[in-house]
Amino acid sequence: MTTPFDWTLATRAAKMNPSAIREILKLTERPGTISLAGGLPSPQTFPIDLFTQACNTVMERDGAAALQYAASEGYEPLRRAVADMLPWAVDPGQVLITTGSQQALDLIGKVLLDKDSRMLVETPTYLGALQAFAPQEPIAVGVASDDDGLLVEDFAAQVGSGVDKARLAYVQPNFQNPTGRTLSEQRRTALVQQAGALGIPLIEDNPYGDLWFGTPPPAPLTARNPDGCIYLGSFSKVLAPGLRVGFLVAPQAVYPKLLQAKQAADLHTPGFNQRVVAEVLKDGFLERHVPTIRALYQHQRDTMLAALARDMAGLDVAWTRPAGGMFLWLRLPEGMDAQSLLPAAVARHVAFVPGAPFYAGAADPRTLRLSYVTASSSEIDTAIAALADAIRAQQAAG
Amino acid sequence: MTTPFDWTLATRAAKMNPSAIREILKLTERPGTISLAGGLPSPQTFPIDLFTQACNTVMERDGAAALQYAASEGYEPLRRAVADMLPWAVDPGQVLITTGSQQALDLIGKVLLDKDSRMLVETPTYLGALQAFAPQEPIAVGVASDDDGLLVEDFAAQVGSGVDKARLAYVQPNFQNPTGRTLSEQRRTALVQQAGALGIPLIEDNPYGDLWFGTPPPAPLTARNPDGCIYLGSFSKVLAPGLRVGFLVAPQAVYPKLLQAKQAADLHTPGFNQRVVAEVLKDGFLERHVPTIRALYQHQRDTMLAALARDMAGLDVAWTRPAGGMFLWLRLPEGMDAQSLLPAAVARHVAFVPGAPFYAGAADPRTLRLSYVTASSSEIDTAIAALADAIRAQQAAG
Numbered sequence: 001m002t003t004p005f006d007w008t009l010a011t012r013a014a015k016m017n018p019s020a021i022r023e024i025l026k027l028t029e030r031p032g033t034i035s036l037a038g039g040l041p042s043p044q045t046f047p048i049d050l051f052t053q054a055c056n057t058v059m060e061r062d063g064a065a066a067l068q069y070a071a072s073e074g075y076e077p078l079r080r081a082v083a084d085m086l087p088w089a090v091d092p093g094q095v096l097i098t099t100g101s102q103q104a105l106d107l108i109g110k111v112l113l114d115k116d117s118r119m120l121v122e123t124p125t126y127l128g129a130l131q132a133f134a135p136q137e138p139i140a141v142g143v144a145s146d147d148d149g150l151l152v153e154d155f156a157a158q159v160g161s162g163v164d165k166a167r168l169a170y171v172q173p174n175f176q177n178p179t180g181r182t183l184s185e186q187r188r189t190a191l192v193q194q195a196g197a198l199g200i201p202l203i204e205d206n207p208y209g210d211l212w213f214g215t216p217p218p219a220p221l222t223a224r225n226p227d228g229c230i231y232l233g234s235f236s237k238v239l240a241p242g243l244r245v246g247f248l249v250a251p252q253a254v255y256p257k258l259l260q261a262k263q264a265a266d267l268h269t270p271g272f273n274q275r276v277v278a279e280v281l282k283d284g285f286l287e288r289h290v291p292t293i294r295a296l297y298q299h300q301r302d303t304m305l306a307a308l309a310r311d312m313a314g315l316d317v318a319w320t321r322p323a324g325g326m327f328l329w330l331r332l333p334e335g336m337d338a339q340s341l342l343p344a345a346v347a348r349h350v351a352f353v354p355g356a357p358f359y360a361g362a363a364d365p366r367t368l369r370l371s372y373v374t375a376s377s378s379e380i381d382t383a384i385a386a387l388a389d390a391i392r393a394q395q396a397a398g
Numbered sequence: 399m400t401t402p403f404d405w406t407l408a409t410r411a412a413k414m415n416p417s418a419i420r421e422i423l424k425l426t427e428r429p430g431t432i433s434l435a436g437g438l439p440s441p442q443t444f445p446i447d448l449f450t451q452a453c454n455t456v457m458e459r460d461g462a463a464a465l466q467y468a469a470s471e472g473y474e475p476l477r478r479a480v481a482d483m484l485p486w487a488v489d490p491g492q493v494l495i496t497t498g499s500q501q502a503l504d505l506i507g508k509v510l511l512d513k514d515s516r517m518l519v520e521t522p523t524y525l526g527a528l529q530a531f532a533p534q535e536p537i538a539v540g541v542a543s544d545d546d547g548l549l550v551e552d553f554a555a556q557v558g559s560g561v562d563k564a565r566l567a568y569v570q571p572n573f574q575n576p577t578g579r580t581l582s583e584q585r586r587t588a589l590v591q592q593a594g595a596l597g598i599p600l601i602e603d604n605p606y607g608d609l610w611f612g613t614p615p616p617a618p619l620t621a622r623n624p625d626g627c628i629y630l631g632s633f634s635k636v637l638a639p640g641l642r643v644g645f646l647v648a649p650q651a652v653y654p655k656l657l658q659a660k661q662a663a664d665l666h667t668p669g670f671n672q673r674v675v676a677e678v679l680k681d682g683f684l685e686r687h688v689p690t691i692r693a694l695y696q697h698q699r700d701t702m703l704a705a706l707a708r709d710m711a712g713l714d715v716a717w718t719r720p721a722g723g724m725f726l727w728l729r730l731p732e733g734m735d736a737q738s739l740l741p742a743a744v745a746r747h748v749a750f751v752p753g754a755p756f757y758a759g760a761a762d763p764r765t766l767r768l769s770y771v772t773a774s775s776s777e778i779d780t781a782i783a784a785l786a787d788a789i790r791a792q793q794a795a796g
Contacts, residue, residue: 006597008565009655010512010534016658043462051465055453064441067449067638099497099642099664106663110533114408115513131662135508136408167406199404240465242669244497257407260414264529265504265663266497270671271640 012137030346034383036370037351039177039326042300045293046240047280054279058272066272072263073097074247075274081281082233082247088223094249096258099269101207101234101246105132105170107261108203108230111254112167113138118160120169122150124329124358124367126177126205129170140360141166147320149173149183152190159198168201174209174217175325178358178369182323185218192224202229208325210238210290213298217324227251230258235277237326238290243273297326297373300380304328304372307384315391319370326373329355331366332391338368341394348386410535428744432781434768435749437575437724440698443691444638445678452677456670464670470661471495472645473672479679480631480645486621492647494656497667499605499632499644503530503568505659506601506628509652510565511536516558518567520548522727522756522765524575524603527568538758539564545718547571547581550588557596566599572607572615573723576756576767580721583616590622600627606723608636608688611696615722625649628656633675635724636688641671694771695724701775702726702768705782713789717768724771727753729764730789736766739792746784 058066073079074097082097083090098104105128113119113136121129123142130140144154150171159166171191173183183191195202204221222229226249234246250258262268301322308319308330316333330352332338338354345352355367375383456464471477472495480495481488496502503526511517511534519527521540528538542552548569557564569589571581581589593600602619620627624647632644648656660666699720706717706728714731728750730736736752743750753765773781 007510007599007652008563009652010508010510010515010565012512013509013655016509016655038467040467043466046462046465048457048461048465051461052454052457055457056450059446059450059453063446063449064444065640067444067446067640068441069436069438069634069639099668102662103664110408111411111414112405112408114410117408128662128665131658134662135659165406167408201405236467241467242463242465244664244666244668254405254407257411257414260529261533264500264526264532266501266642267526268642270497270642270668273668273671 012135015134033346033349033351034375034379034386035351036372036375036380036383037353038374039371040374041237041241041326042296042373045296047285047289050280050285051240051276054276057279058275062275066275068271070268070271072259072268074269075271075278078274078278081278082249085286086231086233086249087219088226090226090249094252094255096248096250096255096262097269097274098246098248098262099266100236100241100244101205101232101248102128102132103265104232104246104248105129105205106135106265107248107258108168109133109136109138110261111257112201117167118164120155120158120166120200121360122171122176123360124178124355125170125360126172127358129205130360138167142360143169145181147181149176149181149187150191152187152194155191156194156198159200166200168203169195170203170205171221172205172208173221174206175211175322175327177208177325178327178353178355179329180320180322180325180327182217188218188221188224192221192228196225196228203232204229205232207232207234207237211294211297211326212324213294213301214323222249230254238286238293239277239280243277245269245273245277300372300377301328303377303380304370304384307381311385311388312391315388317391326371328370328372330368330370331364332368333395334366335398336391336394337365339365341368341390344390344394345387348390350383350386350390352387410533413532431744431747431749432773432777433749434770434773434778434781435751436772437769438772439635439639439724440694440771443694445683445687448678448683449638449674452674455677456673460673464673466669468666468669470657470666472667473669473676476672476676479676480647483684484629484631484647485617486624488624488647492650492653494646494648494653494660495667495672496644496646496660497664498634498639498642499603499630499646500526500530501663502630502644502646503527503603504533504663505646505656506566507531507534507536508659509655510599515565516562518553518556518564518598519758520569520574521758522576522753523568523758524570525756527603528758531568536565540758541567543579545579547574547579547585548589550585550592553589554592554596557598564598566601567593568601568603569619570603570606571619572604573609573720573725575606575723576725576751576753577727578718578720578723578725580615586616586619586622590619590626594623594626601630602627603630605630605632605635609692609695609724610722611692611699612721620647628652636684636691637675637678641675643667643671643675698770698775698778699726701778702770702782705779709783709786710789713786715789724769726768726770728766728768729762730766731793732764733796734789734792735763737763739766739788742788742792743785746788748781748784748788750785
């Protein structure tokens with residue numbers, strides 16, 4: 001008998017290796033380690049009792065249908081609820097329920113990307129999007145970005161032409177993962193105008209948009225040109241990620257293709273989960289619930305910003321000041337490398353994610369991502385002090 | 399503003415169109431139509447009370463973890479339960495929990511298939527597999543098959559060589575969808591031997607294996623050479639499809655690649671659903687439950703076989719006699735076409751699925767698939783009589 005070592009794998013498989021982040025997250029499972037690495041919403045925000053009640057209601061009222069095969073488009077009342085909650089006119093027929101918004105990226109890649117297709121992303125960009133598009137073997141090109149998000153002039157410069165014309169541009173305009181940045185109103189207007197003029201689909205991923213502190217972010221790109229964008233949303237950050245319920249909103253011209261890709265990928269998102277989410281959404285629950293998440297995360301962001309100001313003083317470290325979301329982005333002193341810093345940090349019982357994997361092109365090795373939503377305020381204080389200590393030790397050694 | 403009609407889609411998107419079956423299934427939603435078309439398990443087999451209880455137990459004991467992000471491999475106790483229930487020695491580390499076994503096909507395609515890769519399938523084969531592999535744009539080649547399943551000589555003849563050597567062979571050895579056929583013991587031995595000698599991964603899809611009538615089917619292909627096969631299983635037919643919990647078992651040499659593809663596809667299968675299934679499986683529930691499904695489906699198969707013998711007499715119609723599963727395969731008289739028959743059947747309030755979409759190559763237009771698990775026994779009687787009437791009318795008209 002032969003073994004699978006004889007098997008010929010797809011060429012893309014050579015690039016499929018356990019991600020750097022996965023390996024780091026394993027380290028954080030050591031007892032006593034405070035993780036600022038993961039993007040785990042705070043479990044204290046999960047409305048467990050309400051979910052339990054919704055499970056019982058769904059099973060009692062609609063158990064057989066909830067447990068049966070269902071339409072690939074999604075559960076009709078949930079599609080309507082999604083359409084109703086979005087801030088522009090959305091036909092529920094344009095809403096496709098996905099198994100987390102991660103799956104929406106997979107479907108979009110299948111419909112828009114061929115091998116070697118050019119695609120534009122922010123610098124840096126969401127690592128999970130790079131991974132979701134990777135099976136189609138596109139060429140990801142980073143558009144230069146600053147504190148106000150992607151630079152629209154560079155977007156236009158990078159679009160390319162002919163067969164090399166970008167097939168899509170992927171953006172997280174609100175409290176971006178990994179940087180926490182928000183695309184300014186002015187740039188949104190300019191980006192939508194440019195993308196429309198150039199015929200480039202904007203893939204607007206908005207998992208964090210509801211988690212604003214103080215004032216809401218500017219209107220979504222899709223609201224400004226629904227026919228020129230595919231919008232991705234998720235219940236993972238405002239309800240709970242473990243149900244894996246997300247959605248996309250797509251123009252009629254590509255919706256049937258995305259639907260076909262969805263059907264081939266997993267037939268449909270669990271009907272039970274869709275009904276539980278629809279049940280929980282009833283009576284405006286999110287309007288009461290989301291402000292409590294905002295308040296918690298704003299407090300934890302403030303704790304982290306204060307700790308950074310205190311502990312990193314004199315260290316030539318810079319960081320972003322997110323107006324919402326879950327992450328901030330830190331830049332180490334000149335000559336330092338976040339990947340090399342990690343073992344020293346883990347030895348001090350704190351974990352973070354080095355920034356390099358978030359870049360489509362050349363990475364800035366000094367960058368790293370910190371989450372302020374999983375650890376408690378007192379853990380954040382401890383962790384930032386430990387991180388500063390690790391940086392100081394590294395500087396003294398270097 | 400431009401519209402997405404300007405967008406350049408992936409070349410594969412041209413082939414992504416609503417499937418024939420989807421359109422047919424819409425017809426069956428008309429009130430009064432008896433559908434023998436779908437593959438919907440009988441909802442009376444869903445253990446709704448037990449599921450409700452399991453939901454409550456999971457939420458109470460483990461709610462925060464069930465609602466949080468989780469490992470892409472799956473929930474450890476469920477992976478162990480899967481390993482334990484399979485009839486060969488399986489390390490839980492080789493089990494990957496998937497969002498239905500449909501997703502396992504998507505992941506396998508990503509890891510094993512490049513554009514224009516040759517892949518072997520049965521004649522006919524599961525339509526959903528053709529759809530799941532389609533995004534990788536392989537060339538699907540049908541291996542000749544008879545009532546005992548795939549012909550191993552033709553398998554060897556179709557393998558190809560060099561860059562055209564088949565990357566995988568996809569088989570449903572038990573009560574195959576769409577034909578209801580079972581691969582004989584002798585052919586299993588020969589197929590595993592040949593595939594091993596030739597270095598061809600066998601993708602063994604076994605959603606129906608537990609639904610045997612009378613005697614269990616021969617041992618799985620994978621049990622005979624675990625390093626030469628990827629095995630796919632599902633809880634959709636023995637518990638309920640609406641939770642979308644399936645699994646694959648893969649050799650260590652490809653498991654990490656499949657895991658990476660899983661992570662990129664949807665991060666993980668809902669942790670809540672995995673826990674509910676693990677809870678339901680406890681204390682040997684399936685051993686008590688599955689025999690009741692077998693008895694029900696056997697009775698309905700018998701009803702359909704008796705109705706066919708009675709109503710198709712003298713019509714030159716042939717059909718398979720499945721020893722388990724959910725489907726039988728029917729062949730119309732010479733000169734008839736199942737696609738053309740469908741409107742006449744729907745006019746008589748009965749729906750089926752024409753066989754053509756199940757063929758990788760040239761289709762036999764006389765074939766069609768009938769399910770005996772969704773409709774009740776008395777509906778089956780009514781539906782088969784109506785189908786015979788439609789055939790007779792078509793013959794008279796022809």
